[in-house]
Amino acid sequence: MTAQEKPRTVRLSVADWTSAALDLLVREGVAGVKISTLCAELGVTKGSFYWHFVDINALMAAVADQWCASQNDAVRGLDVLATMPVEQRLEWMASLLIEDRAWSVERAVRDWARTNEQVAASVQSLDQRILEVVTNTMEELGFDEADARLRAGTLVYAGIGFVHGRGSLPTPTLAEVRDIIAVLTSGNRPLA
Incomplete structure (x- = not known):
């Protein structure tokens, strides 16, 4: 592995993973959200993924939670819009x-x-x-x-x-x- 290919040493947060998964979902669809693809895009090993999530379903549940929370914010924005x-x-x-x-x-x-x-x-x-x-x-x-x-x-x-x-x-x-x-x-x- 060259210095350029070396995995990141910075620990990613759950938010980093869910954001990257949402970006991948937009580009590739649900079927395209894969642990190996996310790890490659984020420059980390699968161990980093498993530090935060049991499996891909747990990640997708976190992405759903994040998206639903952002939509709740959008609904609150609609209340402002209505005024x-x-x-x-x-x-x-x-x-x-x-x-x-x-x-x-x-x-x-x-x-x-x-x-x-x-x-x-x-x-x-x-x-x-x-x-x-x-x-x-x-x-x-x-x-x-x-x-x-x-x-x-x-x-x-x-x-x-x-x-x-x-x-x-x-x-x-x-x-x-x-x-x-x-x-x-x-x-x-x-x-x-």
């Missing part, structure tokens, strides 16, 4: 729809949620909270409850579609997202 003036709130939501890193993580986590109940519950909770905030925004704009929910649902489903369409469909620009929001927020008349 913003409507125009500022809509602009903030539009900018989120085109942020590459957020959508890469979102896509990977939604795929992971298909096989992990804890992650699935967190995704569902966050989706419900986002729908609630967007529905309330539409009601503040003067739409009745049914029309507000229809318009909010359209925006939320479009956002989820942006997640899964990335790479195979053109990514909308901020101006295009603003136009979509303008179409759904213009006029106080039912869509149907």
Whole structure:
């Protein structure tokens, strides 16, 4: 082993491992998160991994805990968002729809949620909270409850579609997202 290939001597924390595993999950999917790959990327031996985790399942449980905690923070951020003036709130939501890193993580986590109940519950909770905030925004704009929910649902489903369409469909620009929001927020008349 050359000096350049020598494993790290700095002890990694659980947070280092979970962060690296989440990055690998985003790049390779759940099946790509392997102990040997993580050790190679972090420049450590498998002994370092086993110092913190019994097995890969324990690591993935820690990653799920970390991600779910960050989503709880996101939900708390939605509470702050709900207090913003409507125009500022809509602009903030539009900018989120085109942020590459957020959508890469979102896509990977939604795929992971298909096989992990804890992650699935967190995704569902966050989706419900986002729908609630967007529905309330539409009601503040003067739409009745049914029309507000229809318009909010359209925006939320479009956002989820942006997640899964990335790479195979053109990514909308901020101006295009603003136009979509303008179409759904213009006029106080039912869509149907």
